[in-house]
Amino acid sequence: MVVVLAGCTQAQLRGFMPGEPGVTNHTDRVTGLWVTSWIVLLVVGILTWGLIIWAAIAYRRRKGQTGLPVQLRYNLPIEIFYTIVPLILVLGFFAFTARDQDAIESDPGDPDVTIEVYGKRWAWDFNYLNEGPGGDGVFSPGIQAEETDGPETINYDTLPVLYLPVDQKVQIDIHTRDVLHSFFVVDFLYKKDMVPGKTNYMYFTPLKTGTYIGKCAELCGEYHSLMLFQVKVVEQDEYDDYIQSLVDAGQTGTLGEDYIVNQNQPGTEASETD
Numbered sequence: 001m002v003v004v005l006a007g008c009t010q011a012q013l014r015g016f017m018p019g020e021p022g023v024t025n026h027t028d029r030v031t032g033l034w035v036t037s038w039i040v041l042l043v044v045g046i047l048t049w050g051l052i053i054w055a056a057i058a059y060r061r062r063k064g065q066t067g068l069p070v071q072l073r074y075n076l077p078i079e080i081f082y083t084i085v086p087l088i089l090v091l092g093f094f095a096f097t098a099r100d101q102d103a104i105e106s107d108p109g110d111p112d113v114t115i116e117v118y119g120k121r122w123a124w125d126f127n128y129l130n131e132g133p134g135g136d137g138v139f140s141p142g143i144q145a146e147e148t149d150g151p152e153t154i155n156y157d158t159l160p161v162l163y164l165p166v167d168q169k170v171q172i173d174i175h176t177r178d179v180l181h182s183f184f185v186v187d188f189l190y191k192k193d194m195v196p197g198k199t200n201y202m203y204f205t206p207l208k209t210g211t212y213i214g215k216c217a218e219l220c221g222e223y224h225s226l227m228l229f230q231v232k233v234v235e236q237d238e239y240d241d242y243i244q245s246l247v248d249a250g251q252t253g254t255l256g257e258d259y260i261v262n263q264n265q266p267g268t269e270a271s272e273t274d
């Protein structure tokens with residue numbers, strides 16, 4: 001095992017998951033679950049394929065044989081074996097998944113930054129809460145990705161950008177202004193649905209500075225594929241400069257629920273007529 005693993009590239013050791021180790025405080029946990037699951041499943045697979053091939057060769061019909069081979073039925077030990085083993089596997093996968101999901105989903109409290117994200121066909125608005133003058137927040141409205149004829153196919157300069165300070169506890173409040181979307185930062189190995197009339201949350205600490213691509217992961221209409229954004233994880237002073245640039249641009253306050261286009265949210269009464 002050690003010899004085999006020593007020959008592996010970093011990408012193979014991470015089960016070809018996107019990104020690199022330690023992008024957020026959760027990514028290694030996700031990669032660990034993924035890779036361990038694959039190893040267990042491959043062992044089961046190799047055993048199963050091996051037994052099938054062995055049985056097919058060892059018990060093949062030989063020259064001169066006629067009629068049916070000896071018919072076996074009701075082999076209790078084997079039946080118990082192939083009921084118990086999958087049960088243990090399923091329970092094991094469930095337990096480890098529940099453990100990791102609980103660790104990733106639970107609210108650690110006391111976020112250093114809280115950012116509201118609104119998905120909208122087909123872009124993103126970011127509200128940085130508790131920032132700017134009076135702590136009223138600052139905002140950055142995003143536009144849909146622009147297609148270009150060049151080799152890049154889209155113009156990265158005009159993509160909406162979400163800034164995050166490195167090594168700080170981040171809370172993201174997730175909303176939509178219209179239909180179902182899904183907030184997905186690929187290298188963070190996590191996505192979360194944006195559901196009309198409901199707020200979802202994401203909690204993590206980005207650990208590596210860099211630029212990461214984000215996208216909508218829920219088919220939401222004609223230009224779903226252009227519903228892209230970038231995440232820039234930067235040092236604290238660069239983050240502060242960015243917040244200040246939004247203040248200087250007059251983008252104080254938040255772009256909130258006023259821009260939700262759905263009129264019949266759950267709990268909203270139909271308008272009365274005389």
Ligand SMILES: [Cu+2]
Binds near residue numbers: 119216227
């Ligand atoms: Cu979308």
